[in-house]
Amino acid sequence: MTDARQARDMKDTLTVLNYLQERHPFCSDPSLRSISTGVHAHPSVNVDKAKAVGNTILVSMDGQTTAEYTFKKRDQAITMSTKSSVKIDGEAVQMDLQLLFQRLTIAAKASQDLASVFKYELCSHPSALFDISLLLRQPQKPVLADAIWALHTPDLLGVTGHVQYVLDGGALVQRIPWTRGSTYKDICKLYSEYVTRKYGEAVVVFDGYQGTSTKDMTHRRRAGGRVGATVTMDEYMPVTMNKDEFLANNTNKQQFINMLSGHLQKKNCQTYHAPGDADLLIVQKAVESATTTNTVLIGDDTDLLILLIYHANLKSHNLFFTPEPKKSTKKPRVWNIKAVKQQLGPSVCTHILFIHAIAGCDTTSRVYGIGKGAPLKKFTTSSEFREQATVFDTQSASTAEVVSAGENALLCLYNGKPGEGLDSLRHKRFCEKVATSTSHVQPQSLPPTSAAAKYHSLRVYYQVQQWKEP
Template identity: 45%
Template sequence: MNYILNYPLGELSASEAGESDVLKNLEATVHRKQEILKQSRTAKLWLQYSEMVQVLRQFIKAERTGNWPLHLQSIQEMLPFLAASGHNLYTKTAYVYLMTMQSLDEDHPDVYASFINGNHVIRRSNRYWAGISSDLFIEQVLMRSVKTAGGLTRGRGMTESQRSLWLMSMPACAEINQAMQDLSGVGYFSSEQHKDETHARQKKDTNDIQTLLTFLKSRNPFIDSEVDRSLRNIETGVVADKTVNVDDAKKVGTSILQELVGKNIADHTFRRKKQAITLGNKVQAKLDGEPLRIDSQLLFQRCTTAAHGIFEDISEIFQFELCGVPSSIFETTGLPREPQKSTLAEYMWNLIGLKPKAPTETHFVLDGGSLIHRLPWAKGATVDTICMTYVNYVNNHYTDATVVFDGYPSVPTTKDVTHFRRTKGIISPKVNFNNDTPIKTKKDEFLSNSENKQHFINTLGEKLKDGHVQVIHAEDDADLKIVLTAIEKSKQHTTTVIGEDTDLLILLCYHSKDAINKIYFKSEAKQNTHKIKIWDITETRRKIGPLVCNILPFIHAFSGCDTTSRIFGQGKGTVFKKISTNIKLQDHAAVFCQESNVESIHKAGEQIFVALYGGLLDVETLDMLRYRIFASKVCVGNIYVQVHTLPPTSDAAKLHCIRVYHQTQVWIGKGDKLDPKDWGWHVEDNKLLPIRALLPPAPEKLLRIIRCNCKLNCDTKRCSCRKHGIDCSPACGECRGMNCSNTSNITEADELDDR
């Protein structure tokens, strides 16, 4: 590097600098580092994304500067990614275009010479970065004048003579325009400075870069491959299975392009199964094993539209979800809808109307997980210093205390979804530490690694014991252990449970029926909170009633908890109110709190779903109710029906109900012998994930007609989409709903211009 820096000014050309051994060594070093990083599939994907961005920047540079060889190079480098992503028409046309242009020097040497001189782009000025692509120039000039006052689409007509007259008059109009500017002294001028170089634009770019860096700092995709070699979404933490190969998109696209060699491009058909498979394909509807890349709401609309005339009774199709996932209980990502647990506690607090005072003498039972997140960590502090901070805090605030910690086993658990949702895609490397090890990473990042967290909990537990604090370690989730510990302590004296989780309140109301002394539940004091809710569990049980308290675990699990889905449009307060005021629903809920078989669980759960959505108990099934609600919305509404506002199908509800049963049994202390895999869960990548549905998203014959495989323009009744009165969409095999005559995109664009 010193060789380059110390070289006399003006005596080293750019080409000579590029060929220097120093830069070659730097390039080789960077390449070696990239190959090491690529051992992690996530890093490999992001390096590939960086390459794609570089190709795009290279193409923009070629257009702005009029660099013809760079233009062709960029098109060639784009092709594998276009093919892998399924942009079939772009792939075909770009492939033919590239082949034609590469032989331009032999076929049309005069045109080639002009393009080499930078004339494949249009310029309004002689500035270096002012080139405009021909298609963009056509949009800005020709198409704009077509659609403005006096243009062809504004009343003149589109006959051959009218088009000829309009085009031939354009040079004369331009001369008149220039003459008017000269006469009036008014003209259009622009600065020599490009708009991308203005102070405002540079400031915005800097802020955007900082935002991106802040996000990536805690979700670094380029972590050591020894820590994590998986392919994951760095925002949600969702891990791809082995079928996902989007990190090899360039390789996949290259193999697709090789099939085009020597073939007639118009007759060639691309196969979806050979395209890159993304993480989103896992939650999409499939036909013949191939994913239909289509939005869930759009799929629902197309299914309900196309079903008329195919099914004698359209209500038959509502036993299927008609979208990629059961959207009333799952998000479009395939994850369960995130619960809003605190709303149940809020509803109960307003219902009972109690404001008890904290007891003066009590034994405290602390939720260890809440305690860990309660105190901040000083940056660079040692493990011993951090642990002593917790010990001093507990001894100063709770004179007689027992701390119960969660366990984080290496085997799959039903809380796996919650764990990686809470980490928000952050993956921290395992840290081998002892008491003297300084922790230099952020607390949340350090604890996002389950091995780090378990090791720290074990270390903290020993320090608390040395500080005369009782410590209990649960094997996995500690909620039940905390409650049972509090009930055991209440045999000798009044007990107060300290925690933030609504689960603790629900379990205390259920299990404390045999408590001898009073049990209280409250949150830890916070600086910005003046009033802390203190729950007298005995009085809470008396106000709510023993019958409802005995089914509270079911109500909480059914309406959404850490292991079960929230039901769209059915808040916890609504579920609590409807069940607590209906004896028949309470009988159905009791099925979940006793030993029951799958059939009785499904029957009871379906009736509760029917009641929540306003159906007729013991008369309507969920599938019947789905159709009735859909039909009523269509009749009275002037907008399309959102699929997630409908009840789940009987199939999806059954799986939800057996997961609710499993969680309810765990909470009441009878779930030890229940295998989650028998109750609506399956293992994937060493994680327990909920089974979304057993039935396909829609009948196969319906899926076949909502997409076409037209190789031409979709302008005849041979197009299955046009035949059934629906627009082509991204699910279609060839056209993808773009650049064909059976799409509303062009019409919508025209309407947008009219506004």
């Protein structure tokens, strides 16, 4: 066990001991209660006798078939978190106390003043856009790809003949397992042999990890809290760290990419390095290659698909996008980008960057309750939504124009009325949910506030303009 782990375990142990010392769990009071809040359990709570409750249920099942037996709610163990009950005409009725409070709130005489409250978050962070860890809500990018695929007629011929391959270097680095004890030169040799065996003299484009990037929050999420120690490496040094831990350190990752790039160049592969996120550069190299020969971009990221749809030239050679084949995938999707553009139509392709970013990508938050396919569908059915999309496509749009267009676009996605305003819609949806729901309303289930939508809109605009870069 390392010294760092021992220190962490000791810190955790002391935290638990301090918590218990403050709350005195081992006292003479035999009642069942929560040591964190001090609230005593109702006499009906029997979760401490869960084993006896379970045995009773098992006994009641004896001699019955599965079709005959019905589990009854009254037989289950009752926890302190079970909804409280009130007696009406001698009958116990289960009640969610928070829901009861919310219903009394909207029924009170002062409820006409309640609307003004909904311009605030009602919690410590913008929960419709950020999760509890204060990271942007993780996007569901493959859903948009699925929605586009449903509109796309697959190219039955697929990729044929001689093609130039362009590879996403970030996905390539993650693809091959490392053997502990091998040297870094051995690892680079594995990569270069893999690339040349499958893709010949490919073009490989790598992300950059020096300085800040709009994708830093996504990198933090993917690292899962791991931060490996910095390694001063050379080719003949043996690998002693876990691959994921090594690559969680940006300095290590940049050093390895630089070393791998040199090995690939010796195999006549072309390598390019973006200063930050490489998605746009990858697509630019693929589009550039397609001007002279049929080209295949190998990648797994939906961002690459969206950028290809936007930037591809219909007058060029064939341009395909396909993921790296996996053993678990019987038949990977092969996207003929020119055919996709023709089937989506010029209007959708012109605004596909906004359609992707407004509902969440690696640099903008997923909007809680709005699926990735919703903006694509809304764009085809709503002239109001299409009007807002044009603002994000305009390079000279002012901040006020972007903020207004972003709020109106979100109103469309939530099926609000034009000019209603997100704060008013939040109040309206709260009242609707409280009146019909069987449990209390969570803040994230409401539309974002106008204040939160402002910064979401600015992030979307910034990302769209970055992706549009010629």
